[in-house]
Amino acid sequence: MFLGYLLIFTARVLDVTLATLRMLMVVQGRKLYSAFVGFFEIIIYITALNQVVSNLDNIGNLLAYALGFACGNYVGIMIEEKIALGTLEVQIIHKGKSSEEMVEELRNEGFGVTILTGQGREGSRDVIKAVIRRKDLMRIKKLVYKYDPNAFIITNSISSISGGYFRAIKKK
Numbered sequence: 251m252f253l254g255y256l257l258i259f260t261a262r263v264l265d266v267t268l269a270t271l272r273m274l275m276v277v278q279g280r281k282l283y284s285a286f287v288g289f290f291e292i293i294i295y296i297t298a299l300n301q302v303v304s305n306l307d308n309i310g311n312l313l314a315y316a317l318g319f320a321c322g323n324y325v326g327i328m329i330e331e332k333i334a335l336g337t338l339e340v341q342i343i344h345k346g347k348s349s350e351e352m353v354e355e356l357r358n359e360g361f362g363v364t365i366l367t368g369q370g371r372e373g374s375r376d377v378i379k380a381v382i383r384r385k386d387l388m389r390i391k392k393l394v395y396k397y398d399p400n401a402f403i404i405t406n407s408i409s410s411i412s413g414g415y416f417r418a419i420k421k422k
Contacts, residue, residue, distance in 0.1 A: 254311065254314075255313075258302060258311055258314040259314040259317055259318040259321070260318065261295075261297055261318065262318025262319050262321075262322055263321045263322040263325055264294050264322070265291050265292075265298060266318070266322025266323055266326060267326040268288075268291035268294070269295075270322070270323065270327060270329075270330060271326060271330060272284050274336070275287065277407075278335060278336050298318070299315075302315045334383070334384035335384065336407060337382065337383055337408050338405045338406065338407060339379065339380075339406045340380045340381075340382055340387070340405050341377060341379050341403070341405075342378040342401055342403050343368065343370075343376075343403075344376040345401060345402070346400075349365065349378060349397075349398075352378075352393070352394060352396075352397035352398065355393060355397070356378070356380065356393060361390060363379065363380045364379045365377070365378055365379075366378075391403060
């Protein structure tokens with residue numbers, strides 16, 4: 251009986267984790283990867299669902315199914331955060347006097363940046379824009395806050411890139 255609960259729980263954790271990753275791939279337009287993951291996701295899902303539906307009078311099956319679903323969401327998000335698929339547009343609103351040193355270091359670190367001038371309530375500000383891999387977000391934040399602890403950083407997910415300066419950035 252316990253083994254059955256464990257099977258349902260584990261299957262549910264796996265299929266919901268795969269569903270989370272698959273949805274991210276769908277949003278990013280990764281057609282083949284999402285189809286591949288979806289194939290295994292649905293096989294595992296049907297297996298778990300079959301165990302629960304064939305024994306509806308067993309409350310343990312239902313609880314294992316629900317707990318597996320909850321844990322699968324958590325695990326899926328944790329894995330997604332670790333692999334950090336996708337690209338972001340980053341806008342950095344620099345609140346200091348000059349952004350030249352920060353921009354130079356960003357470029358030395360391999361980030362392609364564009365500088366615009368914006369007008370805010372407190373006067374003009376440099377607005378620094380870059381397109382980065384999601385996994386580089388913490389790196390760029392750390393670098394920006396080194397120069398400007400009060401910088402305002404905005405990110406937007408983007409799904410396609412064409413042209414411009416965007417190359418593989420190696421971690422140091």
